[in-house]
Amino acid sequence: MTPLFIIGLSAAVAAPLPPYGMCEQVKAFHAAKFDRTEEPKGRRWVELHWVGSWLDFKNGWGLACRHSPDQASARLCAWLTHHTSYEFIDQAPKRILTCYGYQFPRNSEWGDWKSEISMLDHDRWLELEIDFSGFKGEEGAIRLSSFAPDKDDALVELPPLAPIEKK
Numbered sequence: 789m790t791p792l793f794i795i796g797l798s799a800a801v802a803a804p805l806p807p808y809g810m811c812e813q814v815k816a817f818h819a820a821k822f823d824r825t826e827e828p829k830g831r832r833w834v835e836l837h838w839v840g841s842w843l844d845f846k847n848g849w850g851l852a853c854r855h856s857p858d859q860a861s862a863r864l865c866a867w868l869t870h871h872t873s874y875e876f877i878d879q880a881p882k883r884i885l886t887c888y889g890y891q892f893p894r895n896s897e898w899g900d901w902k903s904e905i906s907m908l909d910h911d912r913w914l915e916l917e918i919d920f921s922g923f924k925g926e927e928g929a930i931r932l933s934s935f936a937p938d939k940d941d942a943l944v945e946l947p948p949l950a951p952i953e954k955k
Contacts, residue, residue: 810886813871814932815887826858833861833933834855839851839926840926840927851869853865853868853869877920881901881930898920916932919948923949924951930949931949
């Protein structure tokens with residue numbers, strides 16, 4: 789009975805994650821009212837980082853999330869850290885983009901993926917930044933930003949994605 793469980797667990801871990809749940813979470817993040825607690829004003833954001841190296845449990849292999857101070861960002865950050873694969877790094881941005889109609893070849897893997905994708909949704913901008921080119925001590929990161937009406941990345945800038953400073 790134990791070998792079946794191990795095989796079943798291996799298959800579950802290896803399978804790409806479906807977009808279910810991700811779309812609802814991202815859309816709730818984007819639809820949330822701007823309450824002026826976001827920083828910088830007019831832009832809420834979430835950054836998800838894949839820290840450590842593949843299977844390096846000794847040095848903290850896993851996910852870390854940081855976000856703007858508003859509640860919508862805090863909720864999405866908490867959800868992402870519990871519903872994102874750290875083994876299959878390219879799945880999270882693919883799942884987000886799938887919510888907005890993007891399609892990807894089945895079983896495709898994107899290694900050193902670096903992109904900035906802007907989407908207009910309900911007359912407001914949503915931007916996904918991806919940098920899997922490898923940071924020191926990290927596999928890479930994504931940043932999802934939602935902009936207030938009449939704002940975009942040119943008006944409310946953030947510095948480029950960078951690794952999380954270890955304390």
